[in-house]
Amino acid sequence: MALSPRLDIRQTQALVMTPQLQQAIKLLQLSNLELTAFIEQELERNPLLEREDGERGGENAAEAAPGDSDPRELPDAPATEAPLLDGMTESSAADGMDVDYDNLFNNDSAGDALDGEAFGQWSRTGGSLSFEDGESNLENTLAGDITLRDHLVAQLNVDVLDPVERLIGLHLIEMLDECGYLIGDLGELAERLGCGLDVVEAALKRVQRFDPIGVFARSLKECLALQLAERDRLDPAMAALLDNLEMLGRRDLQGLMRVCGVDAEDLSEMIGEIKALDPKPALKFDTAIAQPVTPDVLMRRAQDGAWLVELNSDTLPRVLVNSRYYAKVSGVARNKDDKTYLSEHFQSANWLVKSLHQRATTILKVASELVRQQDAFFRHGVQYLRPLVLRDIASAIGMHESTVSRVTSNKYIATPRGIYELKYFFTQAIGSADGGDAHSAEAVRYRIKALIDSEGRQVLSDDRIVEILKAEGIDIARRTVAKYREGMNIPSSVQRRREKALNG
Numbered sequence: 001m002a003l004s005p006r007l008d009i010r011q012t013q014a015l016v017m018t019p020q021l022q023q024a025i026k027l028l029q030l031s032n033l034e035l036t037a038f039i040e041q042e043l044e045r046n047p048l049l050e051r052e053d054g055e056r057g058g059e060n061a062a063e064a065a066p067g068d069s070d071p072r073e074l075p076d077a078p079a080t081e082a083p084l085l086d087g088m089t090e091s092s093a094a095d096g097m098d099v100d101y102d103n104l105f106n107n108d109s110a111g112d113a114l115d116g117e118a119f120g121q122w123s124r125t126g127g128s129l130s131f132e133d134g135e136s137n138l139e140n141t142l143a144g145d146i147t148l149r150d151h152l153v154a155q156l157n158v159d160v161l162d163p164v165e166r167l168i169g170l171h172l173i174e175m176l177d178e179c180g181y182l183i184g185d186l187g188e189l190a191e192r193l194g195c196g197l198d199v200v201e202a203a204l205k206r207v208q209r210f211d212p213i214g215v216f217a218r219s220l221k222e223c224l225a226l227q228l229a230e231r232d233r234l235d236p237a238m239a240a241l242l243d244n245l246e247m248l249g250r251r252d253l254q255g256l257m258r259v260c261g262v263d264a265e266d267l268s269e270m271i272g273e274i275k276a277l278d279p280k281p282a283l284k285f286d287t288a289i290a291q292p293v294t295p296d297v298l299m300r301r302a303q304d305g306a307w308l309v310e311l312n313s314d315t316l317p318r319v320l321v322n323s324r325y326y327a328k329v330s331g332v333a334r335n336k337d338d339k340t341y342l343s344e345h346f347q348s349a350n351w352l353v354k355s356l357h358q359r360a361t362t363i364l365k366v367a368s369e370l371v372r373q374q375d376a377f378f379r380h381g382v383q384y385l386r387p388l389v390l391r392d393i394a395s396a397i398g399m400h401e402s403t404v405s406r407v408t409s410n411k412y413i414a415t416p417r418g419i420y421e422l423k424y425f426f427t428q429a430i431g432s433a434d435g436g437d438a439h440s441a442e443a444v445r446y447r448i449k450a451l452i453d454s455e456g457r458q459v460l461s462d463d464r465i466v467e468i469l470k471a472e473g474i475d476i477a478r479r480t481v482a483k484y485r486e487g488m489n490i491p492s493s494v495q496r497r498r499e500k501a502l503n504g
Helices: 019-029 032-045 058-063 116-124 148-159 163-174 186-193 197-207 220-230 236-243 245-249 253-260 264-275 281-285 323-332 336-373 375-380 390-397 401-408 441-453 462-471 478-487 493-502
Strands: 049-051 081-083 297-301 307-311 319-321 412-415 418-421
Touching: 019 336, 019 401, 032 049, 032 319, 148 163, 148 197, 148 281, 163 186, 163 197, 186 197, 220 236, 236 245, 236 253, 236 264, 245 253, 253 264, 297 336, 307 336, 319 336, 323 336, 336 375, 336 390, 336 401, 336 412, 390 401, 441 462, 441 478, 462 478
Parallel strands: 297 412
Antiparallel strands: 049 319, 081 307, 297 307, 412 418
16 A cells, blocks of 8 residues: 555544633632732723622713613622521521711811910910921821830930941841840851941940840740840749750759759749740830631521521622623724724633633532531531532533532631631541441540540540540541640640649
């Protein structure tokens, strides 16, 4: 058979990741904060997208005729609430709360409260009785948060007069971390400033007396030593204790008594003084505001006892496609590039709105199934948490496991028991000792912590915990108990016994 080139036409089917599908997958795994940032970028990039403000106003209201309908297209919005159990009813809109604020102002002049002499003296010092004065701003009278740097620089300007030491002190302040510890090499600082290392160390000792005591320390030992020296408690026995902090961490009380040369009573008092110190003295100046978690899904109990699950409307992006603007601009477009540009952005805007609608529907469907399967947890507590894997939810709602994984990542649900990440409800299964239903790993951790918290003077070893759990029908190995205990930062039975003996 001779070999020769030829042309063939074949028709095949293959799954291709189109850009639209990639965008839908990307939107599905974004958190509400990341989704908000993405929508803002799209609103700036695509002129055919606009934000839904609830009511149309401004130019849009002026352009719309009284009988015209809103030309902006939006697919049917997903039901933001899903009934899960029998007897569930649809939620009604929250009733508005009318609040009447009665603002009463005293029109009497401030000068009426002052006698003539006092009023004249007050006005001569620059006081003003008019609220219209630009300098009389209430916001200027509010106290701001003082940072650690401002607090230390203020002390440096008062206590250090030598310009060389003041310059070194400013550099040392810039070398502090958030806990107040000095990071960096003093030798490099001395070389950079062109001075001797002894000069830098002398300036360091000077600023180590600043408030709060313990800042500018280079180690935990030095931080605690500075605070003890301020209290005149840095005797040789205490210095020996600071040199062996690792023994204190191991609760090796007998070894510490030998090293420090003290008895059990004195050692207990010394350890009490150590516990009263602040290992991170600069954290009191931490003004960073912890951002609360905004839940994506809200859950509440209905009057008949069933659960109602709904999407949090505050986290849902509201964007619309401005079809009127597209029709108006595309009608005057003449060249091919303009028409292609408008067509591509119109399709992109429609696909984005559709993807957001699908994302909301998928999140609600997954959250509803999670609540249904973990009903016992929400009613009775963490000890009733069921073992659950992604496959269980995926098979119940007819989706792929990867889709469920993306939906539950960085998504939170507000429940009567608190705010949880959706990933929290997926736990490993631990077999039952009597052949019954499996137990959730999270429920077992909760049970181990409860046993240790209530052990009292009789310290429970890991083997003893295994025996108790097996008597309760939980088949678990000792190494698993040790792993769960260490994961909860609970010391071993030996360390707990030493600590109880130390505390008397």
